[in-house]
Amino acid sequence: MAVAHTPSVPWFGATLKEWLFTTDHKKVGMLYLVTSLLYFIVAGIFGLIIRYEQSAPGIQLPSLFGQTGADLYNYILTGHGAVILLWWAVNVWVGGFANILVPLMIGAKDVAFPRLNAFGYWSFFGASVLVLLTLLPNNWIKMLWTGYPPYSLNENAGSTILYVTIVLLYGISSTAGSVNMVTTIVSLRAKGLGWTKLNLFVHSIMAASLINLFGVPALMGAVLLLFTDKYLGTNFYNPMLGGDPLLYQNLLWFYSHPVVYIMILPAFGVFSEVISTMSRKPIFGYISMMLAIYAIAVVGFFTWIHHMFVSGVPDWIRVLFSYTTLFVAVPTGIKIFNWVATLHRGAIRYNTPMLFTLGGILMFLIGGLTGIPNAMVSIDLGISDSLFVVGHFHYVLGMALTFGAFSGMYYWYPKIIGRMYSETLGKLSFWLMLIGANIFYFFQMYMGMAEGMPRRYPDYPPIPEWITLMQIQTVGAVILSVGILLSLINWIKSLRGPKAEDNPWKSPSLEWTMTDTPVGPHNFKKYPIEVPEDWHPYAYYKGYHVHV
Amino acid sequence: MRYMLLPLILPLTHVLASEPLAYPRVYWENSVKVWLVVAIAIYILVAIPSIYFAIKYRYRPGQHEEGEHIEGNTALEIVWTVIPTIIVLFLGTYSFANFVKQRNAPEGAMELKVTAFMWGWEVEYPNGKKIFAFFNPDGFTAPEDQKVYIPAGKPVKVYLTSRDVIHSFFVHPARITEDAVPGRITHTWFQINKPGEYFVFCREYCGTWHSHMFAILKVVPEGEFNRWLGVTTQ
Numbered sequence: 183m184a185v186a187h188t189p190s191v192p193w194f195g196a197t198l199k200e201w202l203f204t205t206d207h208k209k210v211g212m213l214y215l216v217t218s219l220l221y222f223i224v225a226g227i228f229g230l231i232i233r234y235e236q237s238a239p240g241i242q243l244p245s246l247f248g249q250t251g252a253d254l255y256n257y258i259l260t261g262h263g264a265v266i267l268l269w270w271a272v273n274v275w276v277g278g279f280a281n282i283l284v285p286l287m288i289g290a291k292d293v294a295f296p297r298l299n300a301f302g303y304w305s306f307f308g309a310s311v312l313v314l315l316t317l318l319p320n321n322w323i324k325m326l327w328t329g330y331p332p333y334s335l336n337e338n339a340g341s342t343i344l345y346v347t348i349v350l351l352y353g354i355s356s357t358a359g360s361v362n363m364v365t366t367i368v369s370l371r372a373k374g375l376g377w378t379k380l381n382l383f384v385h386s387i388m389a390a391s392l393i394n395l396f397g398v399p400a401l402m403g404a405v406l407l408l409f410t411d412k413y414l415g416t417n418f419y420n421p422m423l424g425g426d427p428l429l430y431q432n433l434l435w436f437y438s439h440p441v442v443y444i445m446i447l448p449a450f451g452v453f454s455e456v457i458s459t460m461s462r463k464p465i466f467g468y469i470s471m472m473l474a475i476y477a478i479a480v481v482g483f484f485t486w487i488h489h490m491f492v493s494g495v496p497d498w499i500r501v502l503f504s505y506t507t508l509f510v511a512v513p514t515g516i517k518i519f520n521w522v523a524t525l526h527r528g529a530i531r532y533n534t535p536m537l538f539t540l541g542g543i544l545m546f547l548i549g550g551l552t553g554i555p556n557a558m559v560s561i562d563l564g565i566s567d568s569l570f571v572v573g574h575f576h577y578v579l580g581m582a583l584t585f586g587a588f589s590g591m592y593y594w595y596p597k598i599i600g601r602m603y604s605e606t607l608g609k610l611s612f613w614l615m616l617i618g619a620n621i622f623y624f625f626q627m628y629m630g631m632a633e634g635m636p637r638r639y640p641d642y643p644p645i646p647e648w649i650t651l652m653q654i655q656t657v658g659a660v661i662l663s664v665g666i667l668l669s670l671i672n673w674i675k676s677l678r679g680p681k682a683e684d685n686p687w688k689s690p691s692l693e694w695t696m697t698d699t700p701v702g703p704h705n706f707k708k709y710p711i712e713v714p715e716d717w718h719p720y721a722y723y724k725g726y727h728v729h730v
Numbered sequence: 731m732r733y734m735l736l737p738l739i740l741p742l743t744h745v746l747a748s749e750p751l752a753y754p755r756v757y758w759e760n761s762v763k764v765w766l767v768v769a770i771a772i773y774i775l776v777a778i779p780s781i782y783f784a785i786k787y788r789y790r791p792g793q794h795e796e797g798e799h800i801e802g803n804t805a806l807e808i809v810w811t812v813i814p815t816i817i818v819l820f821l822g823t824y825s826f827a828n829f830v831k832q833r834n835a836p837e838g839a840m841e842l843k844v845t846a847f848m849w850g851w852e853v854e855y856p857n858g859k860k861i862f863a864f865f866n867p868d869g870f871t872a873p874e875d876q877k878v879y880i881p882a883g884k885p886v887k888v889y890l891t892s893r894d895v896i897h898s899f900f901v902h903p904a905r906i907t908e909d910a911v912p913g914r915i916t917h918t919w920f921q922i923n924k925p926g927e928y929f930v931f932c933r934e935y936c937g938t939w940h941s942h943m944f945a946i947l948k949v950v951p952e953g954e955f956n957r958w959l960g961v962t963t964q
Binding site for chain 2 (some may be wrong): 241250253256321336339408422463466467493494501504505512515525526529531537547552554557559562564566567568636640641643650722
């Protein structure tokens with residue numbers, strides 16, 4: 183490709199053909215990111231529909247296309263869950279941020295396998311298109327994102343083959359992306375960039391990619407057997423003919439609990455980048471922070487039975503996994519304490535990325551502390567599949583993750599887009615999101631714990647306190663939605679915002695010090711990249727180094 | 731944020747002040763209380779220094795523009811690794827002690843066989859009497875002959891299975907859940923001390939009428955229960 187003058191916002195200068203055939207990691211990352219954001223919006227709208235339904239007893243949604251309002255709710259619920267988890271929570275990071283940032287943080291020109299990278303995106307795009315097909319009434323998928331048999335083999339559940347195909351394409355994309363990231367980080371680091379000199383964001387992407395590589399095969403295996411059971415006459419999950427429905431749950435959760443860490447570890451990576459930069463201090467305990475990332479990834483694979491504490495597994499297994507699940511609290515606790523310690527004697531700037539990072543850490547603290555009862559098997563027997571679980575995982579995956587993604591969007595927006603966002607809109611968005619989310623999910627947890635309300639219910643007994651609590655949640659959801667909308671507006675409006683300076687945060691990290699603003703086609707201003715012996719991505723005390 | 735936790739504490743305190751409404755709810759509540767105390771303590775322990783640092787170490791142009799170069803502290807790292815590990819072991823063990831009680835029905839418990847189906851419950855009593863609790867798409871009430879009679883103050887052991895897909899038997903007043911899995915027999919137990927009507931909900935998603943797959947437990951004094959159970963056999 184001919185080297186052209188880099189426009190201020192390079193994305194707008196690219197032709198459609200360039201977008202379709204690009205192998206440039208920044209463009210591939212942007213494709214993932216925009217797709218992810220669009221589906222995030224759809225999932226948010228589905229979420230508001232859920233709130234509309236739950237704001238009063240009775241079935242609010244209409245009967246359509248020969249299906250009941252309850253069926254419509256179940257489709258919306260399935261769509262909300264699957265899209266928020268696999269399109270937003272995973273691919274905003276492993277597809278989006280990682281693609282754009284990892285080569286820039288390690289001094290590379292691109293990812294190790296640019297064509298594989300593009301292939302991964304288009305598999306993801308294929309899954310995205312198939313998801314749109316579920317909008318057709320005959321194709322409603324109502325088996326939740328989890329797809330448990332025997333229900334998922336039942337006609338009431340909707341199209342099994344569509345579900346299976348979507349998951350397989352997602353798995354292909356995840357595997358391609360992860361192979362690429364691991365190889366890139368291992369092989370393409372600039373000279374002098376040892377493992378203890380990497381940005382923690384890079385370590386978090388490495389850990390997330392390794393989790394994907396170990397976990398995705400179990401998910402793909404699980405859904406492949408679903409396909410053969412339904413269409414080819416095998417009976418892996420059919421208990422009437424010797425199969426076992428719990429086999430599916432074991433395979434699914436073996437991947438799907440660690441996938442939680444694929445979703446949250448990159449948010450932790452962003453928190454570390456932003457809190458360190460905006461406190462003007464090295465991240466406290468870099469080595470223990472790095473090790474905690476990998477400890478979480480490893481321990482995460484020994485916890486999956488906690489999703490099955492009431493499934494009929496033997497009692498001793500429930501107790502064993504109760505302990506292993508609780509142990510995740512130790513490395514995650516280390517991260518919380520180290521972030522707080524990073525603030526100590528810092529010089530803290532309260533700009534929008536920092537607010538979202540601090541808010542995200544707060545949400546994760548609450549999400550983590552409320553994760554403990556789900557791991558204590560004696561409590562889980564009373565709260566499994568209640569609204570408490572829903573509130574808990576929305577604190578972590580809905581909010582800590584989303585605050586991390588928004589913090590990252592604001593932090594790197596000047597470098598990637600080349601423009602400054604509006605601080606006013608950013609801060610307003612932050613406060614609305616923080617307040618709205620806490621109203622929404624706190625009372626959701628309260629309903630599940632104190633009231634025992636089950637989840638996945640479009641209708642519920644007309645108990646006055648339940649109605650009030652449901653309506654409070656809806657108020658919180660609306661406030662949260664307005665906050666999210668303000669950020670989306672901010673990012674769109676700021677495409678024409680004031681030009682960003684090269685390194686507005688005065689960070690020593692490579693992506694801030696050695697690239698153009700916005701980043702040019704070849705990433706760095708000169709090659710080869712060599713980092714000084716005394717350099718570190720969080721070495722603010724040395725002043726920042728610009729190597730031109 | 732802390733004040734919002736109060737609504738969670740008060741109801742639990744109130745319940746424990748009187749005779750326990752139900753078992754094994756008591757064991758669940760024991761664990762919830764311990765978890766809540768630990769969670770609030772940790773929350774405060776993190777929140778106080780965070781807020782203090784956030785205020786004290788704010789950037790001030792000209793006066794306070796750079797943070798100090800502090801890379802870590804090994805002793806501190808050890809402290810906040812070992813102490814959480816101890817807390818985790820304590821919580822796990824406390825939970826285990828309560829779990830044993832939740833999983834083992836007292837001797838002499840009445841045994842019910844419950845078969846779940848889309849979308850209802852078939853309940854079989856020791857003498858062979860059966861009750862069918864079918865879903866009601868129009869609300870959360872049940873005809874009298876679909877109510878599941880239970881003797882007040884007596885333990886009930888429930889064996890569960892399913893005729894079609896996975897369902898989950900949640901005894902709302904007892905705060906106990908166990909899945910009904912086709913091809914397996916699972917079990918749980920409960921005891922409700924106060925006569926009245928209570929919900930059983932299905933907690934495992936099972937399709938269109940999942941939210942209406944409930945049963946009403948009609949808890950009556952033992953004598954009344956025996957008459958209800960016995961009349962049919964005569």
